[in-house]
Amino acid sequence: MSKLERxxxxxxxxxxxxxxxxxxxxRTRVEGYPPPGTAFRRAFERDKDDLRVLGIPLRIEQTxxxxxxxxxxxxxxxxxxxxxxGLDADELAALHLASLAVRxxxxxxxxxxxxxxxxxxxxxxxxxxxxxxxxxxxxxxxLPSDPNLLPLFTAITNRHLVRFSYRSPTSPGPGEERTxxxxxxxxxxxxxxxxxxxxxxxxxxxYRLERxxxxxxxxxxxxxxxxxxxxxxxxxxxxxxxxxxxPTMVELLVDESRAAWARQQFGPDVEQRxxxxxxxxxxxxxxNEVAFRSFVLGFLEHAEILDPPAVRQRTIDWLETVAAxxxxxx
Amino acid sequence: MSKVKTTAGDxxxxxxxxxxxxxANPGVEVSEVAARFGLTEKALINDLNVVxxxxxxxxxxxxxxxxxFEEGRVWxxxxxxFSRPLRLSPAQGLALLASTDGLLSVPGTEPDGPLARxxxxxxxxxxxxxxxxxxxxxxxxxxxxxxxxxxxIETGTEVDIVYYSYGRDEMTERRIAPWRVSxxxxxxxxxxxxxxxxxxxxFRVDRIEMLTPTDERTKHDPSTGxxxxxxSGSSVFHPGSSDPTVTLVLAPSAAWVVDxxxxxxxxxxxxxxxxxxxxxxxxxxxxRLLVRLGPSARVVADRDDGPAGLNDLGQVGEAAASRIxxxxxx
Numbered sequence: 001m002s003k004l005e006r007x008x009x010x011x012x013x014x015x016x017x018x019x020x021x022x023x024x025x026x027r028t029r030v031e032g033y034p035p036p037g038t039a040f041r042r043a044f045e046r047d048k049d050d051l052r053v054l055g056i057p058l059r060i061e062q063t064x065x066x067x068x069x070x071x072x073x074x075x076x077x078x079x080x081x082x083x084x085x086g087l088d089a090d091e092l093a094a095l096h097l098a099s100l101a102v103r104x105x106x107x108x109x110x111x112x113x114x115x116x117x118x119x120x121x122x123x124x125x126x127x128x129x130x131x132x133x134x135x136x137x138x139x140x141x142x143l144p145s146d147p148n149l150l151p152l153f154t155a156i157t158n159r160h161l162v163r164f165s166y167r168s169p170t171s172p173g174p175g176e177e178r179t180x181x182x183x184x185x186x187x188x189x190x191x192x193x194x195x196x197x198x199x200x201x202x203x204x205x206x207y208r209l210e211r212x213x214x215x216x217x218x219x220x221x222x223x224x225x226x227x228x229x230x231x232x233x234x235x236x237x238x239x240x241x242x243x244x245x246x247p248t249m250v251e252l253l254v255d256e257s258r259a260a261w262a263r264q265q266f267g268p269d270v271e272q273r274x275x276x277x278x279x280x281x282x283x284x285x286x287x288n289e290v291a292f293r294s295f296v297l298g299f300l301e302h303a304e305i306l307d308p309p310a311v312r313q314r315t316i317d318w319l320e321t322v323a324a325x326x327x328x329x330x
Numbered sequence: 331m332s333k334v335k336t337t338a339g340d341x342x343x344x345x346x347x348x349x350x351x352x353x354a355n356p357g358v359e360v361s362e363v364a365a366r367f368g369l370t371e372k373a374l375i376n377d378l379n380v381v382x383x384x385x386x387x388x389x390x391x392x393x394x395x396x397x398x399f400e401e402g403r404v405w406x407x408x409x410x411x412f413s414r415p416l417r418l419s420p421a422q423g424l425a426l427l428a429s430t431d432g433l434l435s436v437p438g439t440e441p442d443g444p445l446a447r448x449x450x451x452x453x454x455x456x457x458x459x460x461x462x463x464x465x466x467x468x469x470x471x472x473x474x475x476x477x478x479x480x481x482x483i484e485t486g487t488e489v490d491i492v493y494y495s496y497g498r499d500e501m502t503e504r505r506i507a508p509w510r511v512s513x514x515x516x517x518x519x520x521x522x523x524x525x526x527x528x529x530x531x532x533f534r535v536d537r538i539e540m541l542t543p544t545d546e547r548t549k550h551d552p553s554t555g556x557x558x559x560x561x562s563g564s565s566v567f568h569p570g571s572s573d574p575t576v577t578l579v580l581a582p583s584a585a586w587v588v589d590x591x592x593x594x595x596x597x598x599x600x601x602x603x604x605x606x607x608x609x610x611x612x613x614x615x616x617x618r619l620l621v622r623l624g625p626s627a628r629v630v631a632d633r634d635d636g637p638a639g640l641n642d643l644g645q646v647g648e649a650a651a652s653r654i655x656x657x658x659x660x
Binding site: 004 | 647
């Protein structure tokens with residue numbers, strides 16, 4: 001009797017049972033366990049760990065008919081089985097390609113496993129129909145991980161509220177507490193963001209995961225939220241579009257020599273019109289003025305903020321500070 | 331590939347995925363199953379030999395799983411509890427959605443093809459709307475450029491590019507032999523041999539203004555090794571010992587500089603300020619950095635700095651800011 005056999009029998013028995021089974025009942029029904037005693041308990045503990053490591057939903061309940069109640073186990077079929085997603089052969093092949101081309105670093109259910117768990121996921125979906133080498137092997141992207149990615153993803157799929165401390169980019173300290181309906185994890189400009197509805201500010205916000213101070217609190221006991229209509233997903237977003245405030249429309253004049261690059265950054269839908277000296281005036285919705293100014297300064301003297309006057313003036317003030325020299329701190 | 335010891339847990343994971351597939355595909359060839367799931371036929375048969383011992387109490391023949399081998403084909407019957415695989419874990423769901431959505435963001439990927447359909451089906455299976463839980467954007471780049479680069483890599487040919495060198499703020503024409511395209515930290519890069527530089531270089535794909543393929547087969551072999559991503563995002567530039575450097579004192583608010591550019595941290599002050607030495611790629615690069623940092627950084631004199639041609643770096647930021655200001659005052 002191999003361990004594999006015992007594990008398979010254990011899984012079958014726990015899936016099949018109508019009511020939770022105690023450890024002793026399991027010992028009598030599943031072949032391959034030692035007689036009652038320490039050896040059995042140890043073997044059973046290890047088997048339970050093996051099942052959990054695989055992500056098998058092992059539920060422990062208290063037996064109602066015994067007093068004092070003891071632990072009883074079952075695997076709820078509705079939580080175990082993968083509903084058939086109905087993938088065609090070419091769709092499954094596309095998933096394989098994606099798993100090779102784009103890797104999410106460091107995200108594994110088991111930190112000691114060397115693969116990223118996606119091989120197992122693809123097995124569950126039916127393996128690889130055409131195991132020839134992937135043609136996209138020379139284009140690989142790697143996404144960084146974050147300890148809050150998985151808890152937030154779980155909260156998103158289960159529609160649980162989350163609470164976290166959000167640090168300010170400039171001042172030290174633990175940051176402000178936010179209570180958020182999490183909608184989406186965005187990877188933009190090389191960083192992870194959470195898009196969601198901030199309950200206190202009553203509006204959609206983006207949060208950089210790096211600035212979430214500690215582990216997020218998933219509020220499982222609170223009522224699940226209803227999804228509100230979010231703003232456009234899948235639209236490419238720049239640093240100045242992300243953040244906490246309402247947007248301001250800013251007019252930016254860019255010299256001809258740099259206009260193509262600017263156009264690429266703003267995307268094809270940006271409002272633009274011809275400006276003086278063959279330049280182009282772009283009208284950009286800016287949420288984060290500091291980020292936008294930083295972007296504009298990247299053009300050095302080849303671009304100029306025209307409007308609104310307050311934003312132009314703040315840029316001038318900034319440049320005057322820099323031109324005068326002297327750091328703002330001792 | 332090193333041989334990893336397969337534990338009972340690993341085999342259980344495999345069996346729970348493979349058996350449902352065979353159940354759904356009765357009479358499939360053993361060789362096909364082995365190829366699909368990436369194991370030898372011997373290992374597969376060993377696993378299936380365990381499976382036919384599995385069943386429910388009382389383990390009489392009528393309650394056992396039936397595995398039938400005939401002429402290289404296999405059937406599995408009476409395996410109700412193995413009829414469907416285990417569901418995807420949350421980590422697997424997230425990784426799959428991130429990979430698939432990420433690959434879809436690459437220009438040139440069919441927006442309605444098998445990958446998009448696979449994403450839609452997996453999203454439903456995981457209980458989310460497509461693109462509503464995870465949205466990955468790998469970076470901005472023209473589809474055609476990426477395709478042309480990939481094509482050149484596959485055929486081993488060289489390409490002519492007009493490249494905007496951001497650091498030097500100038501356009502250059504180059505003949506390059508690309509060997510790898512990858513995305514990192516929100517941008518796409520191509521690694522290539524550059525004839526103009528007579529060496530290996532990494533170029534940002536979104537700064538290629540124009541690309542002309544050629545029929546020239548390259549003689550440069552990427553196996554000689556070249557710059558590669560070390561995952562830190564800062565491997566695009568390899569400082570040489572003779573490169574010019576600048577020493578800055580950064581206020582705590584400018585700590586992002588340390589995360590963004592390769593540099594040596596020479597000292598950390600009690601107020602959180604950091605003294606760092608950065609390699610300068612070219613003067614405009616330093617101008618941009620100092621103009622953006624403003625009062626949160628100052629250049630300090632260091633006897634190890636000061637190469638030929640970049641004297642008195644202390645005024646670089648002020649001079650650049652003045653130059654930009656003159657535009658606002660016209």
